[in-house]
Amino acid sequence: MLVTACSGVGTMSGEQPAPPQDPPELAQFYDQQLSWGPCADYAQTDDDRQAFAEPQFDCTRVTVPQDYAQPQGETMQIALLRKKATGDKIGSLFTDPGGPGASGTSFMASTAATWSTNGLGDRFDLIGFDPRGTGASEPKIQCLTDAENDEDRTKVFADPSPAGVAAAEAYNKQFADRCTERTGADVLANVGTRDVAKDMDIMRAAVGDEKMTYAGFSYGTELGTAYAEAFPQNVRALLLDGAIDPTQTTIDSTVKQNAGFQQAFDAFAEDCTSKPNCPLGTDPAQATRAFQAVMQPLIDKPVPTSDGRVLSFNDAQTGVSQALYLSQLWPALQQGISQVANGNGDFLMTLADLYHQRDAQGRYTNMLQAFQAITCVNQPPLKEPAEALELAQRAEEAAPFRSTGQGPVGARDACAFWPVPPTSEPHTPQVEGLPPVLVVSVTGDPATPFQAGVDLADQLGGSLITVNGEQHGAALQGDPCVDRLAVDYLVDLKLPPEGAECTLAPA
Numbered sequence: 001m002l003v004t005a006c007s008g009v010g011t012m013s014g015e016q017p018a019p020p021q022d023p024p025e026l027a028q029f030y031d032q033q034l035s036w037g038p039c040a041d042y043a044q045t046d047d048d049r050q051a052f053a054e055p056q057f058d059c060t061r062v063t064v065p066q067d068y069a070q071p072q073g074e075t076m077q078i079a080l081l082r083k084k085a086t087g088d089k090i091g092s093l094f095t096d097p098g099g100p101g102a103s104g105t106s107f108m109a110s111t112a113a114t115w116s117t118n119g120l121g122d123r124f125d126l127i128g129f130d131p132r133g134t135g136a137s138e139p140k141i142q143c144l145t146d147a148e149n150d151e152d153r154t155k156v157f158a159d160p161s162p163a164g165v166a167a168a169e170a171y172n173k174q175f176a177d178r179c180t181e182r183t184g185a186d187v188l189a190n191v192g193t194r195d196v197a198k199d200m201d202i203m204r205a206a207v208g209d210e211k212m213t214y215a216g217f218s219y220g221t222e223l224g225t226a227y228a229e230a231f232p233q234n235v236r237a238l239l240l241d242g243a244i245d246p247t248q249t250t251i252d253s254t255v256k257q258n259a260g261f262q263q264a265f266d267a268f269a270e271d272c273t274s275k276p277n278c279p280l281g282t283d284p285a286q287a288t289r290a291f292q293a294v295m296q297p298l299i300d301k302p303v304p305t306s307d308g309r310v311l312s313f314n315d316a317q318t319g320v321s322q323a324l325y326l327s328q329l330w331p332a333l334q335q336g337i338s339q340v341a342n343g344n345g346d347f348l349m350t351l352a353d354l355y356h357q358r359d360a361q362g363r364y365t366n367m368l369q370a371f372q373a374i375t376c377v378n379q380p381p382l383k384e385p386a387e388a389l390e391l392a393q394r395a396e397e398a399a400p401f402r403s404t405g406q407g408p409v410g411a412r413d414a415c416a417f418w419p420v421p422p423t424s425e426p427h428t429p430q431v432e433g434l435p436p437v438l439v440v441s442v443t444g445d446p447a448t449p450f451q452a453g454v455d456l457a458d459q460l461g462g463s464l465i466t467v468n469g470e471q472h473g474a475a476l477q478g479d480p481c482v483d484r485l486a487v488d489y490l491v492d493l494k495l496p497p498e499g500a501e502c503t504l505a506p507a
Helices: 024-030 046-052 104-117 147-156 160-181 193-206 219-230 252-271 284-299 313-324 327-341 346-356 367-378 384-397 450-459 480-492
Strands: 058-065 075-083 092-095 123-130 212-217 234-243 438-442 463-468 502-503
Touching: 024 058, 024 193, 046 058, 046 104, 058 193, 075 104, 075 193, 092 104, 092 219, 104 123, 104 252, 123 193, 147 346, 160 367, 193 212, 193 219, 193 252, 212 219, 219 234, 234 480, 252 284, 252 313, 252 327, 252 384, 284 313, 284 327, 313 327, 313 346, 327 346, 346 480, 367 438, 384 450, 438 450, 438 480, 463 480, 480 502
Parallel strands: 092 123, 092 212, 212 234, 234 438, 438 463, 463 502
Antiparallel strands: 058 075, 075 123
């Protein structure tokens, strides 16, 4: 169970200024009337098809400009899934699960049961949305066929020589070219966080809310921050969990995330080496080396899986990282590493498939393709070979458990060959007039390290809940300490006291 190191709550005070008028040049979008209906046609996966059939959900699409600089031009359709409030309604609670590229409609369909029991479902219409280019929104970011996705996962570019770097860069350029051809540069130019924040304000108006109430997780915190910058006076409440620090460069954020995963791996190794039959031995100080001895042979000799595929080095590392998101998966991760040591790739492949959103029929969602496309317009690319080499070197130093053993490969990624320029860059948020926001940060979060949450709370002038634990994010997932503080904030605008702290139960 969770315990909190604090008691009592604080309350926001002071009147917020009235929200500004909606932009007149966008009146056709802000004033649109939504037509809600069944969600079956919005489903992207078998799980969606089952969940979306529930009569408690209804769906619609909101029309937004493709390019906000040309609002009379092409448009996009943003998919929304809603569960109506069952009690005294405050308004709508919008949410985004992260990625970038993850589907908010899928997230809400799977989360609504939990949120309905913690009090949020009584007071809010619960709304998940698929950011432009993702999920059931249209047009869709599309770069690879299912067969090309399968092939992509077998590619391992571990050769640090000039020829090896050239081969990796040629492959990354091919990906960028395919995205351009199949999605269109005009779409790719307008899928960044800056544009999604503007879409969110149109969604707010279209559902009839005067102010935005929002819960964002992981990359969803970046969306929340961008909304706070663009529309501070339209904010009612922002809950941001698993924070992205908007001041960090691509190199800094990537290196810190690698360090976060090494910290999570070390915590797993400490647990594993204390138990019988740990494939990493009995000495946690030697666990990274023992892990490398199991993983690095996969570069040249992938191991088979029972469905006829082979587990590559990349897929094995992806499966391990997926398990490191949540300490409850550590026993299964121990089993998966043992399987690989014995020539069986089944379990880590299952985890890698989960990360890649590949179903049993070999079909993929576009999540990771959207991830790449959105990432490429959210920060300036590393176009200089020296920058790419610096990133590779620092990332390997930060996370040696991921090392190929052949040295860092300083290849520029697909963003260096992207057809359109970035629309955002690292900066300190300017949020004058923003009401108090709430940031949640987990001390052992591998993907969005704890300090980023501390820094974001400071940048936004918000409150912080420190959560002691080993997982990615913690709010509104069913534990009483974090959820009580989060729900009090979202429903009653009550902030936790300074120094609020929760501790997750051990796995």
